Amino acid sequence: MSAGNGRPAGAAAAGVANEAGRPRIGVYVCHCGTNIAGTVDVAEVRRWAEERLADRGVVVARDYKFMCSSLGQELIEKDVAELGLDRVVVAACSPHMHEATFRGACARAGLNPYLCELVSIREQDSWVHTDGVAATAKARAILSGGVERVRHHEPLEPLRVHINPATLVVGGGIAGIQTALEIADAGFPVYLVEREPSIGGHMAQFDKTFPTLDCSACILTPRMYSAGSHPNVRLLTWSEVINVEGFVGSFKVTVLRKARYIDTDLCTGCGICQEKCPRKILDVVYEAGLGYRKGVYTPFPQAVPKYPVIDRANCTFFDNGKCKACEKFCPTGAIDFEQQDEIVTLEVGNIVLATGYELFDPRRIAQYGYGRLANVFTSLEFERLSNAAGPTQGRVVLRDGVTEPRTVGIIHCVGSRDRNFNNYCSAICCMQSLKFAHLVKEHTGATVYEFYIDMRTAAKAYDEFYQRVLEEGTIFVRGKVAEVTEVARTPEEEGKLVLQVEDTLIGRQRRIPVDMVILSCGLEPRHDTKKVAQLFGISCSADGWLIEKHPKLDPVATMEEGVFIAGCVSGPKDIPTSVAQGAAAAARVLGHIQQGELALEPIKAAVDPDVCSGCRICNGLCPFNAITFREDRMVSEVNPALCQGCGTCVAACPAGAMSGTCFSDEQILAQVEGLLLANLQGTAGREAVSA
Amino acid sequence: MSGEQVASEPFEPVVIGFTCNWCSYRAADLAGTARIKYAPNVRLIRLMCSGRLDPTFILDALARGADGVLISGCHPGECHYVDQNLNTLRRFRMLERILPALGIEPQRVQLVWASAAEGTQLAHEIDRMVEEVRGLGPLDWPARMAAAGGRTGPGVSPVGWPAGSRGEPEPGAIKGATEPPGVHA
Amino acid sequence: MSHYLYYPGCSMESSAAAYRESLETVLGPLGIRLEEIDDWNCCGATEYVGISLLPAYALIARNLALAARQADGTRTLVAACSACYLNLAKADHYLQESRTLAANVNSALGAGGLAYRAGSVTVRHLLEVIITDVGLDAVRAAVSRPLSGLRVAPYLGCMVPRPDPDHRWTDHERPRELDLLLAALGAEVVDYPLKTECCGGHMTQISPAIGFELIRRLIAEATRLGADLMVTVCPMCQMNVDAFQGETNRHFGTHYRMPILFYTQLMGLAFGREAREVGIGRELVDARPALARIGLPVPSTAAEETPETKAARIEAAHRRRQALPMPPMPGDAREEGPR
Known part of the structure; x- marks a missing residue:
């Protein structure tokens, strides 16, 4: 922070009141x-x-x-x-x-x-x-x-502020990884904070990616590995940002590093601890509830970093002080039950938020039966089901774990484009559903029905993929499914899931019995997005996504200078768009770093020591502790480096000793006068306003 | 403002709105971008934070001819400056209690929270408030105070005005030309 | 004692007498006092709103106006019949939404010296009042004869939870209130998937084949799930499923015998009342064989394990091991990883 309250020397008398x-x-x-x-x-x-x-x-x-x-x-x-x-x-x-x-x-x-x-x-x-x-x-x-x-x-x-060249990236999905790598490759340090034990995000759960059907792991793992081994990237996994102070150029970020209970200097990532751990837990994060993990675990084999974590909430030793199987079997003695949570403070010049999305929870649509009817699956469950590294080794089977479905119904827009839930289109579900149709056919040869409202395949090579899936014989029914029921009305429906749907192309109600239903669930903001927004001083839209500075012209910046966003945190996006946004955010950050310093609005408060009575009312009001009391002179003083310019102290000062640049009392009162045309004194003014 | 009306025309209230740079001003921008229509009777002023709002600004606006004042800031818990909007709330609550003593109906000063995403809501609140103020009629505060004999304090009831003093401004009275008594006490 | 205004409706006087009789036995134990509104009239049931809206709403609003006039200490109007509840609640909602309708209805009411300001009473269904205001703990406390061993299929019908603009019900497609209440009485509640399906209303009079099919689905599914009886909140549903079960069987050549009772009848039994006091015996499909289970020790079904049953048990366990886990549901006790 260089200048004082932003006023150039000798210019204090430039206000109109004092002007000759x-x-x-x-x-x-x-x-x-x-x-x-x-x-x-x-x-x-x-x-x-x-x-x-x-x-x-x-x-x-x-x-x-x-x-x-x-x-x-x-x-x-x-x-x-x-x-x-x-x-x-x-x-x-x-x-x-x-x-x-x-x-x-x-x-x-x-x-x-x-x-x-x-x-x-x-x-x-x-x-x-x-x-x-x-x-x-x-x-x-x-x-x-x-x-x-x-x-x-x-x-x-x-005001000119210095830009610390270090950057914080929050969220280790594909968008965050891309941002981190771009900045690191340009030669600047990056902290990549991830809540889960490994980076990778949702993309690590997928088997194939549309429309190219690239193996998701094959294209993601090298990126994860680069991020994990890059000399300029410091990974902070199993960690969460708990506080943010400061402003562009010099943020001070507090990160909670949850205890891993693993000494990462000794751990080789051999996996024996996971094998020996007696505690089996339903994995609702990585396996989407379709598989299990242990009390000590890495979410998946290609995890970066390779070190496991001990999940304190699901560990027999932490429950009752017995077990320690992992410790007994660890060949390098890397298990450390004495580890404590750690608070680290990072100093960074810019922040990129890439905290992603959450899947719409279809339990909220009771008539689709998810959670009640065994063979209704979510899109993420199906991703795990079709993934060769998933709980069924890639076999597409019913909930019994053995039977292949002969007919599958895929319901689009689950929780999206629905006034009861989310009005917006989740952008990826049409393409994801087409991918599912292709994978079901490839794995099982089953008949596939797609129940859609509108098909939205607007990106490079997307509609071609739609054509391909059409040609593969997938049956498309245009209509919103009313209900998925196990209650049969005819012998053919016995033992099946029946989809009740109005086929709007033939104008008729249909009942279509299938073995398996896949709900193509929409994307929603993470449940704590609002908290994240408050932490970083930015806003959420009515739908709960973070708001861009400008939806078209500045999609990766926010209203908070130095805080950028990338990927699904600002709304549903596919992988190419998320990657592009990650790179775009990195470019913006690098722009700041290259400039070395940034010009900011000189909106600051200042005390006139001759008027200040030393009442200290302002001292307690400032949320940034920018106001201190000078015992020697018995007056309050504003530290311009800390002042953010909100003006609360100016409004509160009973003596009028506090003034705020750009928003002075004189300026605001004059504007009020002008707005009310009260400045047009005399008859001239009255004529003018009634003209 | 009420001064814009000619005697034969229906009363069009003027409401001054104090908005926060981070939420409500942006909500107003959003309403604009989305072409959401609302009453043209409101004129907005941008502050960095609703916490900047000195209650005397409100009284000043009313004294100079505004018929109502809308205050809009971030929802509690969403303040860009941690929690300064709570100071706004406190000042508003205080002002609410003072207004009747100054001969002003409390509905003339309203506080509305609006996030940057709530353009529609803000437009709706503006419409609602303009209609409420329209229902109250012109404030014409200086004339009211004069008619009440310049008394201030609890003795002046907001509903107890002599019948003749409520409607039109007195001939020749210029809004804002006289300081209302009691404001700077 | 919680005090509410009460609109009984015509059914309670006649076809649903069992509902009225049993209702009276449970109010005391639940601490509910219902004050019947004076001079109430028919709500128009399901028909009138389909014929002419203004007279239909005026007819309904007359009851609202009477309730508002009588309101003293409470402004909650409780209805026990589904159609009455829906009509009263819907009329109040539309009167709040449409000033024109409110004005027209009020000019009609004015002829009888009445007036109604929309929203001045809150219309609620008795079941929701029991769940929300009384609470399941109080219900459990009142139970002296748990319905252990009785398998019940909870059936709300289509009118109570939909539409639900105020979000009073846990889910408007699959509300859990009736399930929870019956479980609190000690009954074994089957997860009845048709709990909000239509019983056909008066379809048996208009188009019998369709009406019978709607009834058949309900009783067939309850039978498939092994329910001893169905439990409903709705006089129309009760009458359709009960009175037309014989004709339905004749139409399809089936032999279903699925008794259907009101929830208040089971509450009365669980609270220790005698069958006669709660109107048991008024139903056409005899509920007594099913009710014979109450109070009797649950017969043991765990027989000696034979080699065959052991093989079947091992096979089932093997199948369970291969099976994929079900998604955890709210209230599920299963262990979950941290999110």
């Missing part, structure tokens, strides 16, 4: 094509500003088709130079969209960029109102608010 001369303000009203001009009479707003706001210091007002275009920006630059403007107000889109653009135009013209104010007459006016007269009146008020506010702006300098 009148401000010279330029006003620019944007049409945004028809986005604004279609509703707001922009020419009228300009004319009004020119006439009515001249008293308030407006010396020029213009309207232009696209203010953000280079020609639009040049208008501002030219006026600053020729008319000697010292303030600029642009009435256009949201400051979150183009504030930087217009500040840049001012800076190029030699005007301090913080003397520019962008007010939104698009997102908050033309787009949300239909009545042109009312919208135009509101645009006038919004513009007037901006003019009043800008009169109190001060020239400021951005």
